[in-house]
Amino acid sequence: LAKTTQPISMDSYEGQEVNITCSHNNIATNDYITWYQQFPSQGPRFIIQGYKTKVTNEVASLFIPADRKSSTLSLPRVSLSDTAVYYCLVSYSSASKIIFGSGTRLSIRP
Amino acid sequence: DAGVIQSPRHEVTEMGQEVTLRCKPISGHDYLFWYRQTMMRGLELLIYFNNNVPIDDSGMPEDRFSAKMPNASFSTLKIQPSEPRDSAVYFCASSYSGSLNQPQHFGDGTRLSIL
Numbered sequence: 001l002a003k004t005t006q007p008i009s010m011d012s013y014e015g016q017e018v019n020i021t022c023s024h025n026n027i028a029t030n031d032y033i034t035w036y037q038q039f040p041s042q043g044p045r046f047i048i049q050g051y052k053t054k055v056t057n058e059v060a061s062l063f064i065p066a067d068r069k070s071s072t073l074s075l076p077r078v079s080l081s082d083t084a085v086y087y088c089l090v091s092y093s094s095a096s097k098i099i100f101g102s103g104t105r106l107s108i109r110p
Numbered sequence: 111d112a113g114v115i116q117s118p119r120h121e122v123t124e125m126g127q128e129v130t131l132r133c134k135p136i137s138g139h140d141y142l143f144w145y146r147q148t149m150m151r152g153l154e155l156l157i158y159f160n161n162n163v164p165i166d167d168s169g170m171p172e173d174r175f176s177a178k179m180p181n182a183s184f185s186t187l188k189i190q191p192s193e194p195r196d197s198a199v200y201f202c203a204s205s206y207s208g209s210l211n212q213p214q215h216f217g218d219g220t221r222l223s224i225l
Binding site for chain 2: 031032034036041042043044045046049051087091092093096097098099100102103
């Protein structure tokens with residue numbers, strides 16, 4: 001199974017768009033990528049999920065290129081409250097395995 | 111819905127003692143997951159159940175750790191004997207049936223300190 005890799009940390013400013021990329025090779029066509037957000041002293045919380053092309057909801061977008069070796073979480077116009085740790089998760093359905101990335105600590109400044 | 115409920119929220123005990131962590135998943139969810147989170151190792155999957163049956167326990171550190179799910183509304187993670195290196199935050203999560211792809215709902219965790 002592949003390891004999921006994310007940047008350890010990122011900084012940005014309020015109002016900017018933030019893109020966090022997760023690398024994951026050996027992913028099958030029906031394997032999903034899910035992103036979670038975690039604040040201190042809380043459990044991770046679901047943000048968005050997809051398995052190909054682009055998915056958008058009210059808080060984020062998820063871009064998955066054709067080779068599916070990576071995925072990018074896009075947060076439009078971030079605010080201070082988006083400061084958190086963001087995790088990508090790959091669900092390897094055929095192997096009945098799930099693997100979390102190591103997390104990206106996002107810091108938003110005024 | 112009350113969400114995933116974990117107890118206790120905090121546990122402090124001495125090395126060698128038995129520790130039992132408890133989890134009540136969201137009603138109707140068929141998958142239940144136990145995770146351990148530390149600064150050094152991040153979020154690690156320990157074990158998960160589907161319809162009360164353990165599916166993957168390859169993440170369980172060693173024989174001192176055991177997990178059970180006697181029914182659809184309750185699971186325990188037990189450490190016996192506990193060691194200082196077991197100190198971490200332990201999360202339980204559940205997800206709806208269908209596949210492993212369903213989004214997981216996490217509890218607020220149990221912060222465990224072994225002295």
